[in-house]
Amino acid sequence: MSDAPVLLAMEGDVAVVRLNRPDRLNALTSDMLDLLAATLRQAAADGARAVLLTGEGKGFCAGADLAAGMAIRDSGESLRQHFHPVIMAMADLPIPIVAAVNGPAAGAGASIALAADIVVMARSAYLLLAFANIGLVPDAGATWLVGKSAGRAKLLEMALLGERLPADEALDAGLVTRVADDVVLMETAHGLAAKLAAMPTVALGLIRKQVAAALAGTLAETLEIEAAHQSIASRTEDCREAVAAFLAKRTPQFKGR
Incomplete structure (x- = not known):
């Protein structure tokens, strides 16, 4: 296996992206973050129709690797230069993202996991916003991601107390989509990614943008966005195929166009 801190492998139309510093529970460095943002964009540009994001080894991501030089003094600028581009790359992708949280997802690692569209957690995994424990505040979008979902x-409980949130409690709080037994986590998550990759890709990308806009907008603004997106979706090849398949009483074959 490559020693690159982020790995990309195409499995059919699914781009499998792996955080690859297992000896450090996939803790984040600036180079790793830059590569992750670039890898996500590359996956979409290369024609992937869904992304499956996970971590190598026993952890999903332990957050910023302070021991590897992720400086505290200038952390605000570090966030702008390295962390924010990852979260925005995830938000801006035209394809859906499934996260398979195979172990601890702490700090910015929790943000990266929760920025996915579908989040599947291993039963033994947990989320942790430990910022206050070291005199910091939640970052990498954690405040928005957790607040909007839960x-x-x-x-406030997660951010102020800095305690682990087990997978089942994360599910109950509405933070994640599903919890799977550890041994079937990747099978479950890959199945969801493969299902998404076989669906109408343009429509799924528009749905992602539409939901993000609705969370920040008014009803009137959302209605207009829905109308604009429906105009685009209704002209796609996949929409025409779906209608033809419905009329012919057959299963549609979507091509992502």
């Missing part, structure tokens, strides 16, 4: 009370 609400103010759960966000």
Whole structure:
């Protein structure tokens, strides 16, 4: 296996992206973050129709690797230069992302996991916002991601107390999509990614953007975005194929166009 900190492998139409510093629980360095953002963009540019994001070894991602030079003094600028581009690359992709959280997802690692569209956690995994434990504040979008999904009370509990949130509790809080037994985590997550990759790709990309806009917008603004997106989706080859398949009483064959 390559010693690159981020790995990309195409499995059919699914781009499998792996954080690859297992000896450090995939803790993040600036180079690793830059490569992750570039890898996600490359996957979409190369024609992937879904991304499966996971970590090598026993952890998903332990957050920033302070021992590897992720400086505290200038952390705000580090966030702008290295962390924010990853979260925005995930938000801007025209294809859906499934995260397979195979172990601890802490700090910015929790943000990266929760920035996916579908989050599947191993039963033994946990989320952790430990920032306050070292005199810092949540970053990499954690405040928005947790607050929008679980609400103010759960966000404050996680951010102020800095305690582990087990997978089942994360599911109950609405932070993740599914919990799977450890031995079937990757099978479950890959199955979801493969299902998404076989669906109408343009429509899925528009849905991603539409949901993000709705979370920040008004009803009137959302109605207009829905109308604009429907105009685009209704002209796609996949939409025409779906209608033809419905009329012919057959299963549609989507091509992502």
